[in-house]
Amino acid sequence: MELSIQSTNNQELIDITKEIETLILNSKIKEGICHLYLPHATAALTINENADPNIKTDLLKSLNKMVPLHDNYLHDSIDNNAAAHIKSTLVGVSLTIPISSNTLQLGTWQDIFLCEFDGPRNRNIIINIIQNKQ
Amino acid sequence: MELSIQSTNNQELIDITKEIETLILNSKIKEGICHLYLPHATAALTINENADPNIKTDLLKSLNKMVPLHDNYLHDSIDNNAAAHIKSTLVGVSLTIPISSNTLQLGTWQDIFLCEFDGPRNRNIIINIIQNKQ
Amino acid sequence: MELSIQSTNNQELIDITKEIETLILNSKIKEGICHLYLPHATAALTINENADPNIKTDLLKSLNKMVPLHDNYLHDSIDNNAAAHIKSTLVGVSLTIPISSNTLQLGTWQDIFLCEFDGPRNRNIIINIIQNKQ
Numbered sequence: 237m238e239l240s241i242q243s244t245n246n247q248e249l250i251d252i253t254k255e256i257e258t259l260i261l262n263s264k265i266k267e268g269i270c271h272l273y274l275p276h277a278t279a280a281l282t283i284n285e286n287a288d289p290n291i292k293t294d295l296l297k298s299l300n301k302m303v304p305l306h307d308n309y310l311h312d313s314i315d316n317n318a319a320a321h322i323k324s325t326l327v328g329v330s331l332t333i334p335i336s337s338n339t340l341q342l343g344t345w346q347d348i349f350l351c352e353f354d355g356p357r358n359r360n361i362i363i364n365i366i367q368n369k370q
Numbered sequence: 371m372e373l374s375i376q377s378t379n380n381q382e383l384i385d386i387t388k389e390i391e392t393l394i395l396n397s398k399i400k401e402g403i404c405h406l407y408l409p410h411a412t413a414a415l416t417i418n419e420n421a422d423p424n425i426k427t428d429l430l431k432s433l434n435k436m437v438p439l440h441d442n443y444l445h446d447s448i449d450n451n452a453a454a455h456i457k458s459t460l461v462g463v464s465l466t467i468p469i470s471s472n473t474l475q476l477g478t479w480q481d482i483f484l485c486e487f488d489g490p491r492n493r494n495i496i497i498n499i500i501q502n503k504q
Numbered sequence: 505m506e507l508s509i510q511s512t513n514n515q516e517l518i519d520i521t522k523e524i525e526t527l528i529l530n531s532k533i534k535e536g537i538c539h540l541y542l543p544h545a546t547a548a549l550t551i552n553e554n555a556d557p558n559i560k561t562d563l564l565k566s567l568n569k570m571v572p573l574h575d576n577y578l579h580d581s582i583d584n585n586a587a588a589h590i591k592s593t594l595v596g597v598s599l600t601i602p603i604s605s606n607t608l609q610l611g612t613w614q615d616i617f618l619c620e621f622d623g624p625r626n627r628n629i630i631i632n633i634i635q636n637k638q
Contacts, residue, residue: 256542269405269498271537273602275611278552282459290444294452295459298443302436302570305633309566310375311559318562325563329614330600332464334407334496341496343409344456362602363608364636369496403539403632416593419545424578428586429593432577436570466598468541468630475630477543482598502632 237363243355247264247300248283249292252361254345258341259363266338268368270329278320278354280327281361286306303340321354327351328357335365371497377489381434383416383426386495387481391474393497398473402502406465408495411453411487414461416496420481433487435458454487461485469499505631515568517550517560518618520629521578525608532605536636540541540599540629546588546622549629567591567621585600588621595619604631608620 239255260270274281282330285291300319303326309318331348342348350359371387372490373389394404419425434453437460445451465482469473476482507523530539542549553559568587571594577586590632602609610616618627 239616246532271600271602273600273609275609275614277551277611277613282471283411283457283463284455287446288448288524290448291455294443295456298437298441298456301441303566307569310555310563311556311562319558321552321559322563322566325552325595327459328462328596329551331599332405332407332466334405335496336496341407341409344411344412345411349453360411364602366500366634368500368635403634409524417597418589418593422579422582424582425586425589428579431573432575432590435575444605461593462596464599466539466541468539468632475541475543477537477545478544480543484589489618503636 239361239363241350243357243359246355247296248352249349250284250352251324252262252348252350256348260335260338260340260356263365265335265365265367266337267287268335270333270340271364271366274329274361276359277324278317279359280324280329280351281331281335282351283331283346284349285345287345288347317354323353373495375484375493375495377486377491377493380489381430382486382489384486385420385481385486387494390482392502393467394472394474395461397499399469399499399501402469403496403500404467404469404474406495408463410493411458412451413493414458414463414485415465416461416483416485417465417480418483419479421479451488457487478502507616507629507631509627511620511625511627514623515548515564516620516623518620519554519615524616528603528606529609531633532606533603533633533635536603537602537632538603538608539632539634540602542597542629544627545592546585547627548592548597549599549621550595550617550619551599551614552617553613555631573580591621612619
């Protein structure tokens with residue numbers, strides 16, 4: 237299964253929890269794991285809190301301090317997005333979340349986010365649901 | 371399966387390798403993958419060395435340099451733990467480890483740790499063992 | 505399955521995409537997920553762009569700014585590689601990539617890298633391919 241997401245800013249966190257929950261529901265798989273994969277090198281996937289939307293701002297600001305947007309990166313002379321590549325490696329492009337009773341076992345304070353580091357772009361997410369035989 | 375861990379400090383790494391190895395043994399699953407998931411947004415899971423316990427101290431100190439405890443985070447006005455949320459995203463909340471001959475295929479210098487960034491708290495870990503048909 | 509890789513530098517990114525693609529081809533598994541696991545605590549696995557090889561240099565340089573090679577780490581008095589351990593936790597030691605039509609679903613700009621942070625050393629990668637019943 238694939239999910240297509242259009243980012244609208246250069247950097248932003250987009251909550252995709254509801255879209256993934258709908259796919260799980262439709263799959264009718266009760267017990268197993270859900271694997272999300274982002275086939276892009278200047279974005280990432282993460283899980284964090286969205287009850288306070290400020291965390292999204294804090295996270296992007298903190299990543300930009302760790303990985304400045306421009307810092308004499310060699311890649312910037314070809315494509316001006318080296319920092320986005322580095323942040324993609326730090327955060328990661330895949331997530332695996334357990335499923336129980338046909339429901340994602342996210343914590344109370346956990347939502348799933350696409351992290352756009354070089355938008356706006358159209359991004360795809362590949363979803364695999366692996367059924368547990370137990 | 372779930373494992374419950376009580377952290378006792380505000381920040382600490384807790385070695386959970388033996389607990390996970392016992393669950394694998396009891397599962398009797400010989401070949402497959404073991405998936406660990408932490409349903410919390412201010413903690414993380416990682417794999418690193420514990421033969422020298424100093425690595426735990428070095429790792430926490432280094433993370434606190436990258437993500438200072440207080441840095442005008444917007445979320446700190448609501449709940450004073452924005453840095454813990456950011457570190458959770460950097461380290462990650464899930465791990466997948468191969469199983470062979472009913473044993474976790476950890477390297478000689480690898481142990482599994484719960485990373486507490488906003489304790490002391492009670493933390494749960496959800497464990498799924500996926501059998502490989504090969 | 506295991507793959508053995510000899511690094512030749514102290515720090516380097518080694519592209520292992522072709523080796524993994526060959527293993528998938530030989531497995532004849534059409535739909536599922538491919539799990540890669542590195543049983544080492546001073547190296548990591550990541551996915552990023554290799555079309556411009558400069559990204560490898562930018563990534564290592566950026567990680568070395570975030571985690572200086574020497575910074576009064578306690579572990580350095582025992583084994584002079586604390587920074588390599590910390591970078592292993594930041595980047596991570598496992599990857600899961602979907603397989604469709606017997607092909608890894610990597611994005612156009614995605615290659616798989618072994619990240620050596622304390623070489624030269626011989627490194628193993630454990631590969632599990634989980635077939636999807638759907």
